[in-house]
Amino acid sequence: MTTRTLISPAQLARPRGKFLYWVVFVLVVGLFTLVFLGPLYWMVSGGLKTTQEVVQSPPTFLPKTVHPENYSRAWDVMDLSRLLFNTLYYAFGALAFQLILDVAAAYSLSKLRPVFGKAILAMMLVTLMIPATVLVVPQYLTVLDVPIVERNLLNSPWAIWLPSVTNAFNIFLLKRFFDSIPRELLDAASIDGASPLRTLRSVVLPISRPILGVVSIFAIVGVWKDFLWPMLTLPDPSKQTLNVGIYSLSNGVPENVLIAALTIASVPTLLIFLVFQRNIMSGLTAGGLKG
Amino acid sequence: MSAPTLSPHKAAPPPGRGAGSRPNASREAFVRDLRRNLSAHGFLIGAVLCFSFFSWYPMVREFILAFQKTEGGETTWAGWSNLTTVLNDPAFWQAWRNTLLFTGLALVLGFAVPFVVALVLNEFRHAQGYLRLLVYLPVMLPPVASVLLFKYLYDPGYGLFNRVLELLHLPQQQWLQDPDTSMLSVVIAATWMNMGGATLIYLAALQGIPGELYEAAELDGAGVLRKIWYVTIPQTRLILSLMLLMQIIATMQVFTEPFLLTNGAGPEGSTTTVVYLIYQYAFNFNNYGSAAALGLILLVLLAGFSAAYVRLSRGGEDE
Numbered sequence: 001m002t003t004r005t006l007i008s009p010a011q012l013a014r015p016r017g018k019f020l021y022w023v024v025f026v027l028v029v030g031l032f033t034l035v036f037l038g039p040l041y042w043m044v045s046g047g048l049k050t051t052q053e054v055v056q057s058p059p060t061f062l063p064k065t066v067h068p069e070n071y072s073r074a075w076d077v078m079d080l081s082r083l084l085f086n087t088l089y090y091a092f093g094a095l096a097f098q099l100i101l102d103v104a105a106a107y108s109l110s111k112l113r114p115v116f117g118k119a120i121l122a123m124m125l126v127t128l129m130i131p132a133t134v135l136v137v138p139q140y141l142t143v144l145d146v147p148i149v150e151r152n153l154l155n156s157p158w159a160i161w162l163p164s165v166t167n168a169f170n171i172f173l174l175k176r177f178f179d180s181i182p183r184e185l186l187d188a189a190s191i192d193g194a195s196p197l198r199t200l201r202s203v204v205l206p207i208s209r210p211i212l213g214v215v216s217i218f219a220i221v222g223v224w225k226d227f228l229w230p231m232l233t234l235p236d237p238s239k240q241t242l243n244v245g246i247y248s249l250s251n252g253v254p255e256n257v258l259i260a261a262l263t264i265a266s267v268p269t270l271l272i273f274l275v276f277q278r279n280i281m282s283g284l285t286a287g288g289l290k291g
Numbered sequence: 292m293s294a295p296t297l298s299p300h301k302a303a304p305p306p307g308r309g310a311g312s313r314p315n316a317s318r319e320a321f322v323r324d325l326r327r328n329l330s331a332h333g334f335l336i337g338a339v340l341c342f343s344f345f346s347w348y349p350m351v352r353e354f355i356l357a358f359q360k361t362e363g364g365e366t367t368w369a370g371w372s373n374l375t376t377v378l379n380d381p382a383f384w385q386a387w388r389n390t391l392l393f394t395g396l397a398l399v400l401g402f403a404v405p406f407v408v409a410l411v412l413n414e415f416r417h418a419q420g421y422l423r424l425l426v427y428l429p430v431m432l433p434p435v436a437s438v439l440l441f442k443y444l445y446d447p448g449y450g451l452f453n454r455v456l457e458l459l460h461l462p463q464q465q466w467l468q469d470p471d472t473s474m475l476s477v478v479i480a481a482t483w484m485n486m487g488g489a490t491l492i493y494l495a496a497l498q499g500i501p502g503e504l505y506e507a508a509e510l511d512g513a514g515v516l517r518k519i520w521y522v523t524i525p526q527t528r529l530i531l532s533l534m535l536l537m538q539i540i541a542t543m544q545v546f547t548e549p550f551l552l553t554n555g556a557g558p559e560g561s562t563t564t565v566v567y568l569i570y571q572y573a574f575n576f577n578n579y580g581s582a583a584a585l586g587l588i589l590l591v592l593l594a595g596f597s598a599a600y601v602r603l604s605r606g607g608e609d610e
Binding site for chain 1: 327328330331332334335337338339341342344345346347348349350352353356410411412413414415417418421422423424425426427428429431432433434435436437439440441443444448449450451454457483488491492497501502503505506509515518519523540543544546547550551566569570573574579582583586587589590593594597598601
């Protein structure tokens with residue numbers, strides 16, 4: 001059974017309704033395919049054209065001759081293997097830090113309820129209200145010279161990993177999920193003599209798989225999509241991410257090689273998306289409503 | 292504050308109280324409480340340290356920076372001079388005009404388009420999964436890819452967009468290179484890149500509307516537009532207003548799209564945004580004080596929207 005929507009089923013069942021439905025449907029599907037897949041087609045095919053063809057006017061819709069070697073050239077010229085490796089390294093490091101520290105914090109705030117827990121949570125949530133870009137300058141200065149430990153984190157992966165933990169929204173999402181785990185379950189474990197860490201590992205985490213999946217995907221995508229912060233904190237070209245590296249090299253390479261590089265850079269997150277689309281979309285709506 | 296719970300942890304009396312009657316029991320409870328708190332704070336410490344260094348301390352520092360000046364390695368108090376520097380900069384007003392133009396256009400496109408798209412998609416009995424996938428696809432691209440791709444599409448000479456206009460017998464545009472169309476071009480690209488999230492959230496909200504409401508409206512003789520006005524919009528009002536606030540907060544901080552599409556300033560400074568100006572003060576002119584002062588102005592303006600957002604989302608949560 002489908003849910004009732006704007007247009008009544010009776011109206012749709014009439015011949016005129018049916019006809020209109022299919023006309024609109026075909027138009028919309030065609031338009032959407034054009035609007036959202038069209039540019040992607042343009043990117044993949046542009047990467048296959050010759051340098052002359054890619055900047056010729058009027059443009060060709062099909063490459064006259066196919067040049068897959070543009071892709072291998074882009075790979076070499078823009079050092080994409082390094083950029084890809086860097087981005088993966090930052091993304092999975094950030095994921096590890098967020099999973100360990102944010103889950104521990106949310107667990108503590110939700111189930112162990114320490115003194116000042118409420119105040120700490122409130123202070124974390126306040127950071128959601130401060131526009132992120134306002135903090136970029138003081139955060140950058142902090143990374144230049146971290147107080148107390150007096151370390152310069154410029155060009156180090158820590159500059160990406162540690163600030164990624166300060167994701168109050170993640171902690172909030174995890175805490176809400178942990179809040180919904182029945183108390184009795186944890187009490188049973190604690191009566192059996194399980195320590196809080198043991199309880200977290202063998203009771204809480206297994207139940208929390210869906211939310212952990214959502215948080216993980218967003219952690220990785222977040223690093224993959226970030227631009228300003230890695231541009232500021234990783235000025236060394238050999239340490240850069242895909243976004244920053246391709247941008248800084250974009251003026252020095254032929255257009256067709258650049259477009260091939262864009263295609264290659266898009267593949268990993270598109271693959272992640274196609275594999276995990278169900279989780280991503282449900283996570284988006286679960287979290288989106290609140291924030 | 293929350294009502295007292297019956298959980299065993301909370302049942303432990305606070306230390307120091309009731310010590311007269313049962314010293315041993317209360318001492319035990321105190322030790323238990325202390326141990327529980329120690330382990331609880333142990334779990335918290337990592338995140339709290341990260342927040343201290345990279346969120347809370349920078350928040351405080353932003354305020355301090357705004358009233359400081361650093362010249363030749365020497366930091367002095369500058370009073371309001373950073374603020375006057377910012378306010379007297381002719382780029383200040385232009386950046387605000389541009390940012391408000393971006394926000395306005397982004398609200399027309401980025402707020403309305405996803406809602407209409409969601410309304411239409413929600414009516415379809417077929418291929419909904421495919422269409423949802425399409426709309427969300429660009430969100431997953433690295434921004435550098437979508438942005439440089441749009442730069443290529445916008446090119447007045449060999450770009451695809453002018454070719455399409457030509458086929459439709461419409462006048463060609465300079466897109467990003469004309470101060471009159473540059474901001475609109477940025478907004479179109481940004482909408483394409485980002486509309487997927489909003490569309491899916493609206494779709495989820497639309498699917499939560501009970502069908503009986505539409506049936507009742509039909510009995511009263513309501514047409515499609517009236518049903519949207521009297522049923523759909525009131526039923527999704529909370530989500531709509533939350534998304535509106537979120538859009539305003541997000542678009543007023545726009546940086547990446549204009550920065551990458553038009554190298555920040557654009558033709559005749561037509562795409563310089565407030566955050567780009569902050570970036571320039573801080574990283575091109577090494578004037579952190581003025582950057583922080585401008586940041587504070589942005590913060591004060593957005594704080595109102597943030598507060599409204601928090602109030603609204605609390606109200607919708609019934610907790």
